[in-house]
Amino acid sequence: MKLDAAPLILAEDLTRRFGAFTAVDRIQVAVHPGEVFGLLGANGAGKTTAIRMLCGMLPPTIGRIQVAGVDMVRHARRARSQIGYVAQRFSLYGDLTVLENLKLQAGLYGLSGIRRRDRIDAALRLLNLADRQMVMAGTLPLGYRQRLGLAAALLHEPQVLFLDEPTSGVDPMARQRFWELIYTLADRGIGILVTTHYMDEALFCDRLALMQAGRIVAEGDPEALLRRPLPTPILALDSPDAAVFERLAQDWPEVREVIPHAGQLRIRLHAGIDPAALPARIEQAATAHGLTVTGLHPATPELEDVFVAVLEENDG
Amino acid sequence: MNAQHVRAIARKEVWHLLRDPRSLALILLMPSLLLFLFGYAIRLDLYEAPIAIIQQSRDAATEELVARFAASRAFNVVLRSNDRREAAAALQKGQVWAALIFPPDYARQLEHGDARLQLLLDGVDANTARLLRNYTLALVNDYLLSQGGSPPIQIEDRTWFNETKESRLAIIPGVIAMVMAVIGAMMTSLTIAREMEQGNLVMLRTTPLTGREFLLGKLLPYLMIGLLDLAVAVGVAVWIFGVPLRGSLFMLLLLSLLFLLVVMLQGTLISINAGNQLLASQMAMVSTFLPAFLLSGFIFAIENMPMALQYITLIVPARYYVALARAIFLKGITPALLWTQIAALTLIALILLRLTLVRSKKLGLLL
Known part of the structure; x- marks a missing residue:
């Protein structure tokens, strides 16, 4: 990642209104060469509208977009020749073969002759599709289709790659491989913007922005986000009787939420509650019901906890 | 307009067609089928x-x-x-x-x-x-x-250009118009609606392809097929039904291209508004086949329609093409004499093109 270089994706005050509804509200995005930038948010938070504007599919109501130094609004065609885009849904042609789809893309990006052949070969190799080039794209398994989408998006060697929920529905192994590819591409200096709602995937990003109601409500690299103090403390309880504790804890006034998680019980307290109040409760319950407690300590915050806290703060 | 983009789209369209032999067969057989059907089934003559x-x-x-x-x-x-x-x-x-x-x-x-x-x-x-x-x-x-006697009833009974009084001669150029209308509108409306359904247009919009390039690339292969259909239809008309082709074949081709363009733009406009294949094909059928059949003057003379209907026929492209095709086939007159019909078709083509581009931009389909 070269932060000193000019950003490959730059959006300033990006806003899109549909009538009275503001789908995206003054967001700022800067993605640098080699950076993997993650856009997170629930459905309807504005991720899709944002990525559609950044790709030049939807003109913004207000705001400026530059992609690889080209103004996306005023010079859409030139800007689009710098980007690769992989849609969430497979959007190539199912009744064409893998090779035909790639040839079509090559034509649309102005590749011809030897360069076209070289680029198609390279994309087939990179995405491990060489032995499937004569297969109808529509009959490929989902993971392969996703890779074909990426191959098509990479043919013209774009400087910027947009991935809209690229791994939804793909099995974990294929997801893992897909992310390895994304890193390979980032290492080549491509700026990558990816939307996702998988928290574990979000951790793979160099930088994250969380969207809510059209705004970016939190932004930073995953570690920095995890270091943010949580307004609602979380305790982790280890106990063979976790199930019983789960039921009991629901009724304690300090407790906001009880989440069973990886054999532990994560107990989230209301904002402003001192976590020191809880051990006494737990001990009391253990004695009263004959339960065992093997450990109780402040939980290591996870990305999801951070985001839940941020979203609640904004809602309140 | 980038020729390479147009070519890429046109070639893709040919692949689609080759992939779908049933549709291809239908497209190629339909003209002969309809011609035989109408040529033999509709008889406006008296026989025995x-x-x-x-x-x-x-x-x-x-x-x-x-x-x-x-x-x-x-x-x-x-x-x-x-x-x-x-x-x-x-x-x-x-x-x-x-x-x-x-x-x-x-x-x-x-x-x-x-x-x-x-x-x-x-x-x-x-x-x-x-x-x-x-x-x-x-x-x-x-x-x-x-008998040399003065007729007791005065009747003007002279049929021009159809000396044998065979209605078939007048009908067949009309059938050709109908075939072109249906094939043109159906083919385009179905394929564009399919691309909308499958999200292909979304992907195309992130590429440097423009709306005009897309339209041109998309319509070119179908224009070619339309011309092939025309050739088959003209062959059947001339060699099997004995319809005389008195005018210039070249002019017929040229004007057919114009008419095909009109119906294909019509199909395009329909599909971008319908958004799915089923609705698009139904709308294409209703808005092209029926007017071409009923309001083009192909079977029912426009002059005999109620005034209101006569005005409606003014926006039916097939009306102009039927008149032109008949004139070229039967009268052999130069189309220059029919410049109003040609102008009307051209005007409709331009309006449809404009509407298609504006509408698709508004819907955010093509840029």
């Missing part, structure tokens, strides 16, 4: 129509006219009698479609130049009745003229 002749005297003058009816290919005299009640009964049963009744003093009337024949028509099929009447009048007039 059963009639009755009632003669109450057996004089030479009567016999001569009766012989003419008997010899005509239009009529088949199945009943001869001197009792008009028999004729009435035969009409009632549908055994004859018409009865021609000679008065007893026909010969004398004829001499005075005041002959009166009575024609009874079965009006159940009004169209056939009208045909029978016209054919009868024509035959009688012919006879009287050949």
